[in-house]
Amino acid sequence: MQDLSSSKTPKSLAFIKGKCPQCRRGNVFSSPAYGFALQKTNEYCSHCNQRFEIEPGYFYAAMYVSYAMNMAEMLWAGIVTYYLLDRNLAWETLWTYVISILLVSIVLSPFNYRYSRIILLHWLSPKIKYKPELDVEHLKHKA
Numbered sequence: 001m002q003d004l005s006s007s008k009t010p011k012s013l014a015f016i017k018g019k020c021p022q023c024r025r026g027n028v029f030s031s032p033a034y035g036f037a038l039q040k041t042n043e044y045c046s047h048c049n050q051r052f053e054i055e056p057g058y059f060y061a062a063m064y065v066s067y068a069m070n071m072a073e074m075l076w077a078g079i080v081t082y083y084l085l086d087r088n089l090a091w092e093t094l095w096t097y098v099i100s101i102l103l104v105s106i107v108l109s110p111f112n113y114r115y116s117r118i119i120l121l122h123w124l125s126p127k128i129k130y131k132p133e134l135d136v137e138h139l140k141h142k143a
C-alpha cells in the first residue's frame with residue numbers, strides 16, 4: 001500500500017481540482033465552480049500560505065485568458081450548431097446560432113472564471129513554483 005499522506009500530487013490533478021500551484025494541496029477557491037455560493041478566490045493558500053494575487057491587479061491578466069477561452073468555446077458552439085442544423089446557414093437559422101452561442105457562453109462563464117485563474121497561476125506565473133517539500137499532509141511550520 002502506498003502511503004497517501006506522503007505521496008506527491010500530480011500537476012494535472014492539482015490543475016483540475018483548482019489546488020495551489022506551490023503545494024498542490026490548498027484550494028485556490030473557497031467554493032465549487034457550480035453551486036449556490038458565489039465563487040471566491042482565497043487570498044492565501046490555506047496549506048502553504050502562498051498569496052494567490054501575488055501583486056495588486058494580478059488577476060486582470062486572467063481576463064485575457066478568460067477571453068481566449070470564451071472565444072474558443074463560442075467558435076466550438078457555432079460549429080456544433082452548424083452540424084446539428086445539418087449544415088444550414090440560411091438566414092432563418094441566425095437566432096438558433098445566436099442563442100446557442102450565448103447559452104454556451106453563459107453556462108461556461110463560472111468555468112472560465114475559475115480556470116482562467118488556474119491557468120494563470122499554474123502555467124503563466126514564473127514567480128510561483130511547485131515546491132515538493134510543501135506537498136505533504138502536515139506542514140511542520142507554515143512558510
Ligand SMILES: [Zn+2]
Nearest residue numbers: 020023045048
Ligand atoms: Zn499552497
